[in-house]
Amino acid sequence: MTTILLRRTFLSAMTVLCAGAFLAGLSSPVAAAECKNRGDLDIRYCDENGDLVADTPTDPAEWLDPSTLVFSYTPVEDPSVYENVFTEFMDYLAKKTGKRVSWYGAESYAAQVEAMRSGRLHVAGISTGPTVYGVNLAGYVPFTIMGEKGNVFGYKLQLITKADSDIKTVADMKGRKIAHVTPTSNSGNQAPRAFFKEMGVTPDVDYEVIYSGKHDNSVMGVVNGDYDAAPIASSVMDRMIMKGMLKREDIRVIWESQYFPTTSYGYVYNLKPDLAAKIVDAFLSFDWAGTALANEFKPRDRFIPITFKEHWAPIRLIQKDNGVVYSQEALEALKK
Incomplete structure (x- = not known):
C-alpha cells in the first residue's frame, strides 16, 4: 500500500x-x-x-x-x-x-x-x-x-571545543560559556551534569549554561566560536562530519564517556x-x-x-x- x-x-x-x-x-x-x-x-x-x-x-x-x-x-x-x-x-x-x-x-x-x-x-x-x-x-x-x-549501536557523550581553544580539561570550562542541548537531553545535559559534578565542575555554578536546542547547533556553535565548549552526542557529530558540515580537525574532544544507547x-x-x-x-x-x-x-x-x-x-x-x-x-x- x-x-x-x-x-x-x-x-x-x-x-x-x-x-x-x-x-x-x-x-x-x-x-x-x-x-x-x-x-x-x-x-x-x-x-x-x-x-x-x-x-x-x-x-x-x-x-x-x-x-x-x-x-x-x-x-x-x-x-x-x-x-x-x-x-x-x-x-x-x-x-x-x-x-x-x-x-x-x-x-x-x-x-x-x-x-x-x-x-x-x-x-x-x-x-x-x-x-x-x-x-x-x-x-x-x-x-x-x-x-x-x-x-546494539551506541554513542558517547563527548565534550568538544574548538581545535585552537585553550580549554584542555573539564576544569578549564570554569568561567566559560558552554552550550548544553536541552534540559532533557541525555548527552547534551543530563549526563554532563552528573559526570562533570563528580569531576569538580558544576554546570550553572562553575560555568554559564546556554541551551542551543539541538546537538548540531551546539557543534556548529563551537566551530563558529559562539560557545567555548559543548557536550554533544558523538553519533550526531559523526553524521555532520560525513555530510561535510565540518571537518574533524575543526574540533578537539576534551573528554568522553562510555557508550549510551x-x-x-x-x-x-x-x-x-x-x-x-x-x-x-x-x-x-x-x-x-x-x-x-x-x-x-x-x-x-x-x-x-x-x-x-x-x-x-x-x-x-x-x-x-x-x-x-x-x-x-x-x-x-x-x-x-
Whole structure:
C-alpha cells in the first residue's frame, strides 16, 4: 500500500499543542486504585508485569486502532530532511500494517511527548534522554534501536571545543560559556551534569549554561566560536562530519564517556495488540539495503530488539542522580 503523507497540512495542525487536550483523560481515582504497580509511570498508566513500561489496557474498548498511523523522528536536525530519509520505511510500515502512514516533523521533544500522550502520535523514534519521559508521561513503549550486524549501536557523550581553544580539561570550562542541548537531553545535559559534578565542575555554578536546542547547533556553535565548549552526542557529530558540515580537525574532544544507547523506536501503549505486533514486525523485518535510511545512518544496517528495563538502566540512573521527577513540570522543562 502506498503511504499517504499529509505533510505540510498535517505538520501545521500538529504544531498547535493544546494543553487542555494533553491533560484530559487522566485516570480516575478508581482506576488508579486498581493498579498494583506503577513505579515512575503517570497515574493513567499501570505496570503489573514489572517491565517499567505501561501495560496494554485489558479492556478492548480502550484500544486505539487508527486508520492512519502517525510517525515521528526525534527533532535532532531538519525535520524535512528526515522525512525523506524515513519514506521507504514508512511505505514498508504501511504495507505491513495495512494502514496509511503520515509523517509528523516534531520541533521539540515536548511536542513528541505531548502528541503521543494525547493520542495523536502512534509510532516514534525518541532520543535517549527523552525516551524516559515518553515512557513515564506518554505511555511510550520502546522496543528497538538501530544496530550494526546484530549488535546494539551506541554513542558517547563527548565534550568538544574548538581545535585552537585553550580549554584542555573539564576544569578549564570554569568561567566559560558552554552550550548544553536541552534540559532533557541525555548527552547534551543530563549526563554532563552528573559526570562533570563528580569531576569538580558544576554546570550553572562553575560555568554559564546556554541551551542551543539541538546537538548540531551546539557543534556548529563551537566551530563558529559562539560557545567555548559543548557536550554533544558523538553519533550526531559523526553524521555532520560525513555530510561535510565540518571537518574533524575543526574540533578537539576534551573528554568522553562510555557508550549510551541511541534513539529508541516504539509505539504508544494502547494500540490494538495485533496492530502493535505488526509494527514490531515491520521494524525488525525491514531490509535496509540500498535505502536512504542505510545511507544516512551507516554503519548501522538494521533495527535490533531492546528492552527499556535493561538498555535504559544507565540513563534512568543519571536522571535519578539529577533529581528528575516525571511530572507536568518535567514536561514543561522539555520545552525550554
